[in-house]
Amino acid sequence: xxxxxxxxxxxxxxxxxxxxxxxxxxxxxxxxxxxxxxxxxxxxxxxxxxxxxxxxxxxxxxxxxxxxxxxxxxxx
Numbered sequence: 116x117x118x119x120x121x122x123x124x125x126x127x128x129x130x131x132x133x134x135x136x137x138x139x140x141x142x143x144x145x146x147x148x149x150x151x152x153x154x155x156x157x158x159x160x161x162x163x164x165x166x167x168x169x170x171x172x173x174x175x176x177x178x179x180x181x182x183x184x185x186x187x188x189x190x191x
Contacts, residue, residue: 135171141167158183 141163145155153161162179165171171179 134167137169138167140173 124171144163162171162176166173166176
């Protein structure tokens with residue numbers, strides 16, 4: 116059967132999101148992984164920094180991380 120696929124649409128970005136709230140989210144992400152044997156790679160840190168400054172949306176960060184993971188998986 117041929118099922119229709121829903122069109123992908125970006126999540127709405129709240130105009131209320133301030134730089135301070137983005138920085139808190141980025142800090143929370145880093146703090147959550149602090150106790151885990153996981154080091155943030157420079158590329159990941161750059162994405163978080165760009166998000167915290169409002170240069171990227173959360174959707175763009177997730178897309179970039181998924182694209183990098185797919186690239187690495189295919190490179191092996």
